[in-house]
Amino acid sequence: MVKPKRISFTEALEKVLINIWGGTKDHLEDSLVRKTRKALVEIKGAYRFRGEFPKKYPSTIQYRLSKNRAGYLAAFGQRHAYLTYSHLKRVEAINSAVIPKPEENGGELVITILGAGTAIETYGICFFYNEESQRLRKLRLNLIEKIDAWIPNRHTVFDKLLKGTFPKLDIIPVDIAADLTKDCIPKFANYYDAIAKSNILLIYNVMNEITAIHSDLVWRNISFILNNCEQPLLILLAEPSSLKASPRVNWLKTQLAQASELILIRDEEEFFFNSDPLRINFENTGVGLNDRLFGQTMDGSKPQLQTSIKRTLMTCRIEPRSPISMEQVLRQLAMLKLKRGAKGRFIRRPSPQATFWDEHPDWYS
Numbered sequence: 001m002v003k004p005k006r007i008s009f010t011e012a013l014e015k016v017l018i019n020i021w022g023g024t025k026d027h028l029e030d031s032l033v034r035k036t037r038k039a040l041v042e043i044k045g046a047y048r049f050r051g052e053f054p055k056k057y058p059s060t061i062q063y064r065l066s067k068n069r070a071g072y073l074a075a076f077g078q079r080h081a082y083l084t085y086s087h088l089k090r091v092e093a094i095n096s097a098v099i100p101k102p103e104e105n106g107g108e109l110v111i112t113i114l115g116a117g118t119a120i121e122t123y124g125i126c127f128f129y130n131e132e133s134q135r136l137r138k139l140r141l142n143l144i145e146k147i148d149a150w151i152p153n154r155h156t157v158f159d160k161l162l163k164g165t166f167p168k169l170d171i172i173p174v175d176i177a178a179d180l181t182k183d184c185i186p187k188f189a190n191y192y193d194a195i196a197k198s199n200i201l202l203i204y205n206v207m208n209e210i211t212a213i214h215s216d217l218v219w220r221n222i223s224f225i226l227n228n229c230e231q232p233l234l235i236l237l238a239e240p241s242s243l244k245a246s247p248r249v250n251w252l253k254t255q256l257a258q259a260s261e262l263i264l265i266r267d268e269e270e271f272f273f274n275s276d277p278l279r280i281n282f283e284n285t286g287v288g289l290n291d292r293l294f295g296q297t298m299d300g301s302k303p304q305l306q307t308s309i310k311r312t313l314m315t316c317r318i319e320p321r322s323p324i325s326m327e328q329v330l331r332q333l334a335m336l337k338l339k340r341g342a343k344g345r346f347i348r349r350p351s352p353q354a355t356f357w358d359e360h361p362d363w364y365s
């Protein structure tokens with residue numbers, strides 16, 4: 001296998017942007033830099049004015065469109081990637097015992113992400129674990145997302161950003177196409193083993209995308225994950241803290257607080273990325289991605305490089321409800337006339353054909 005080349009965060013982010021735009025060069029050409037600058041100004045407007053001017057800024061952002069994915073990633077990617085690191089550091093300072101320890105499981109960690117997008121927030125988690133020594137060796141990711149256009153983009157995040165920073169890390173992604181506003185339980189049941197092994201559930205910047213009218217179904221889907229965890233599950237939630245976002249987020253915070261052990265809750269916290277190890281700044285090389293996206297050298301939209309982010313935060317933990325043995329699970333499946341198929345999915349168990357002698361046991365008597 002070719003050894004992945006170590007690259008900086010912004011170099012890797014540039015590869016992801018090229019992948020989103022379908023670019024052919026190994027750098028973002030000027031025309032694509034212009035398009036990205038425009039798209040990122042638009043997406044920020046879309047978040048700020050969503051719901052106020054529905055004709056200009058629709059209430060749902062169409063991530064199927066390349067310009068929205070590229071704009072989103074350029075505007076928030078770096079800060080979202082770093083946020084998980086800062087979040088885990090806060091939790092560690094409160095109670096380090098609640099943080100899953102991959103070294104107790106052969107260096108393996110399982111993370112389930114709701115509204116995964118490019119799953120760029122995995123970067124901060126890997127950085128947290130492997131900052132000083134390689135505690136994390138194998139990362140299994142269950143990536144729940146309704147828009148499949150993100151799939152190649154997030155695989156570029158894994159290949160370039162994660163492998164470029166942590167070359168010895170094994171990444172095993174499982175893409176789970178599911179819309180949280182629909183009944184996801186049959187879909188989640190197909191990935192039961194993978195989901196049940198989760199150590200961390202990440203809910204980052206996704207509830208803000210879902211109107212509260214769907215809260216019953218969304219909670220039913222999340223409850224399936226919470227009720228079936230086989231290990232203590234650390235739940236990390238970070239969502240926009242604006243007044244407008246609160247109806248979409250607060251109901252979930254209340255539900256989680258009732259269903260779990262609360263570790264950290266904040267209505268709003270500002271994270272500053274202006275010092276190492278997570279400093280966000282201009283490269284001052286003239287060719288760095290931040291220089292080209294946020295510098296003053298190009299005409300047209302002038303986006304601003306932001307080095308802090310405000311989020312509402314929550315961290316809580318769920319202990320496995322009742323550890324059910326595999327024998328019990330198999331017995332219950334048999335009662336439901338179901339069995340595990342070759343790929344681990346639940347499939348209907350063929351009912352045995354009754355023979356003539358089963359149906360007429362007293363034929364000769």
Ligand SMILES: C[S@@+](CC[C@H](N)C(=O)[O-])C[C@H]1O[C@@H](n2cnc3c(N)ncnc32)[C@H](O)[C@@H]1O
Binds near residue numbers: 117119120204
């Ligand atoms: C703002 S992005 C966040 C991506 C990533 N978690 C981050 O923090 O950068 C929200 C993601 O949630 C997805 N999403 C929105 N509604 C969803 C739903 N009902 N079911 C599944 N995914 C959804 C969107 O497609 C999008 O990829």
